[in-house]
Amino acid sequence: MRSATLAGFLSSLFSSGRPERELLADVILMTALADGALSESERDGLARAMQDEDELAGLTWEWILERAEELADDAPLFSDAREAVSKHLDDPFRRRQSIALAARVIGSDRDLAEEERAILLSLAHGFGIDERETKRILEEAAEASGGRFVRLRFNDPRVADAATLYDALGEASEEAVVAALLYKPRAIRTAMTMLAPGGKLTEVGDRLQIGLHQLRIDATVELGPRTWHLRCIAANEAMHADERIVLKMLAGQLDEYTQVVVVHETDLYAADDAFVSQMAEKIVALRI
DSSP: OOHHHHHHHHHHHTOTTOOHHHHHHHHHHHHHHTTSOOOHHHHHHHHHHHHTOGGGTTOOHHHHHHHHHHHHTTTTTOHHHHHHHHHHOOOHHHHHHHHHHHHHHHTSSSOOOHHHHHHHHHHHHHHTOOHHHHHHHHHHHHHHHHTSSBOOGGGOTTOOOOOOHHHHHHHOOSHHHHHHHHHHHHHHHHHHHHHOTTOEEEEEEEEEEETTEEEEEEEEEEETTEEEEEEEEOTTBOOOHHHHHHHHHHHTTOOTTEEEEEEESSSOOHHHHHHHHHTTTTEEEEEO
């Protein structure tokens, strides 16, 4: 690496002002480089895949390729880059997101290599994410890439989108996505009848601000002092991993008269089911 490039590299690493998207990109690039140098076609394919991700919006093709070259010189330990990411990517939500994003981008068209899984497990450990949870993140990323479960953009907490349910329906083209969106009105009506006969539907598709994050609630129902926030999950649909994190944050803010109800059409995805079971009382499941 040229001395001028090295100086700029180290300066950027230890600057607290590095954009978050660059830190997320570093996690992806370290993962991609874990099992060896990338060919030109592999670098180009990776850059295209990264530019498709909303979380990385604004990163240029040239920046990605140059950064990949810089990090390749620090492989396979990536000591400086790992230290910078651990220091500056300090939000637990973003740390978990970085692992999921890397697994999804790198594993979009194949299984992760052993070295790629190993570095993600190591990075997650440095982030304070236990091995069991990391393996669950990797499993969900693989399932998302393989299309086994639908995860709706409408409910993605990473997407700052004010679109209504009707907007989402108008934009949807995949049959599974349309079916999952159409389930919501039916589930809301039935849940209201079961939970709060005579209750009032006060919000549909509202976005709640939870700390620095936003969470899409499919509906809010009120009856007297009681409030229910509904998240409706159709057959073959699963929550976003980040949703569970923000839902847990929300649960910690709820008073004794308020609950989150996960309304579901069929058996919940295993990780969603385990999460709801752990959050008993504040977050409950209702099968419809």
